[in-house]
Structure formats: C-alpha cells, structure tokens
Amino acid sequence: MMILTVKILPGGRKECSIEVMDQEPILSVKRMVARELDVPVHLQRLVFRGKTLSDGSALNDYNIGPNTKIHLVVRKPETECDPLHTSRIGTNTEFWEKLRLKLNKHFTNDNAEKILHQFKMGFSSDVCNLSLDEIERLAISKENKDGHTDQAGTSR
Incomplete structure (x- = not known):
C-alpha cells in the first residue's frame, strides 16, 4: 500500500490523500477521488507529469510510486450534451x-x-x-x- 495525493487544478487549494496499491486501476483511483472530493468520475481527468491517465491502465503503468502527487482537472458538465445529467434523465419515461x-x-x-x-x-x-x-x-x-x-x- 502507498499514499497518493490528488490535487485539484486550477487553483490547487483542495486535495486529498488516498491509500492505493501500485497496480491500482486508474478507474478505481477515480472512484476513490469521487468519494473524497465529491467530483463525479465522468468529470475527472487525472494527470501525471503532463500525461492524462487512461481508465484502462494502472498506476504502475505510469511509474507512479509512493508519495506521488497527481493532478485532477475537473471537466465542466455539458448539460445539453450529457445524457446522464439529472435534467435529462428520463423526464417522460x-x-x-x-x-x-x-x-x-x-x-x-x-x-x-x-x-x-x-x-x-x-x-x-x-x-x-x-x-x-x-x-x-x-x-x-x-x-x-x-x-x-x-x-x-x-x-x-
């Protein structure tokens, strides 16, 4: 187990530390971040050393080790395009x-x-x-x- 720090950009005033395994899938990391920072997974983009981390990869694929800091860029929700936004979920079903x-x-x-x-x-x-x-x-x-x-x- 290792500690990973996730810092929200821009501004970087808000961050969290999560306990992960080195082979932890990126999608799993995003779920942990969602719980800690209240940012939905589909709006997260995790970045390490300028590279966007792919959901299908694991931390060790990017040589992310203990006490590493990765950045979280939060995408803006596009309500008119986002079929999962609450304003668009089955209003007449x-x-x-x-x-x-x-x-x-x-x-x-x-x-x-x-x-x-x-x-x-x-x-x-x-x-x-x-x-x-x-x-x-x-x-x-x-x-x-x-x-x-x-x-x-x-x-x-």
Missing part, C-alpha cells in the same frame, strides 16, 4: 412517471418531486460511476433474460 405516482400516494406533491429529484441524482451518479465492464455485464444479463444470444453468439 414510464418508470419515472410510475415512481412519481407512487411517491404522490405517500408524500405531498412538492415533497414527492424533491424525493424523485434526489433519486434521479443518485441514479445518475451510480450510472456515471459504472465501468465499461459493468455496463457490458448488465447488457449481457439483460440480453440473456430476454432470450437472446450470449457472448459467444449461441442461443440460450
């Missing part, structure tokens, strides 16, 4: 409407809307923090439940 109706049975309309908004924010955050492998597993499990083919292309 059947699921959200059913959930809204259920909430309205137990809460005032204003409180139901607040709860629904909080739920959407949590959902958005959870989806943004999924790795590509996790998304692929979800898609495959859904495909298999629907009676389609598995990864090898054979019918189930």
Whole structure:
C-alpha cells in the first residue's frame, strides 16, 4: 500500500490523500477521488507529469510510486450534451412517471418531486460511476433474460 495525493487544478487549494496499491486501476483511483472530493468520475481527468491517465491502465503503468502527487482537472458538465445529467434523465419515461405516482400516494406533491429529484441524482451518479465492464455485464444479463444470444453468439 502507498499514499497518493490528488490535487485539484486550477487553483490547487483542495486535495486529498488516498491509500492505493501500485497496480491500482486508474478507474478505481477515480472512484476513490469521487468519494473524497465529491467530483463525479465522468468529470475527472487525472494527470501525471503532463500525461492524462487512461481508465484502462494502472498506476504502475505510469511509474507512479509512493508519495506521488497527481493532478485532477475537473471537466465542466455539458448539460445539453450529457445524457446522464439529472435534467435529462428520463423526464417522460414510464418508470419515472410510475415512481412519481407512487411517491404522490405517500408524500405531498412538492415533497414527492424533491424525493424523485434526489433519486434521479443518485441514479445518475451510480450510472456515471459504472465501468465499461459493468455496463457490458448488465447488457449481457439483460440480453440473456430476454432470450437472446450470449457472448459467444449461441442461443440460450
């Protein structure tokens, strides 16, 4: 185990220290940073010695050792382009409407809307923090439940 310092740029007033393994995947580091600095994974760009760290790589791929400082550049969210922004998550879908109706049975309309908004924010955050492998597993499990083919292309 080693300690890694992550400093937000520009300004650099905010930073955190995280405990990692030298073979820790960059995506895992981003998840730790998300918890410590409250910056969603999809808005993070980690930089070491001028190089952007790739999610598919590990710390040791960049020769990052103990007591190293890496920089975090926070991307600005583009709400009109970001399909996972809470303002764009299924505003008129059947699921959200059913959930809204259920909430309205137990809460005032204003409180139901607040709860629904909080739920959407949590959902958005959870989806943004999924790795590509996790998304692929979800898609495959859904495909298999629907009676389609598995990864090898054979019918189930």
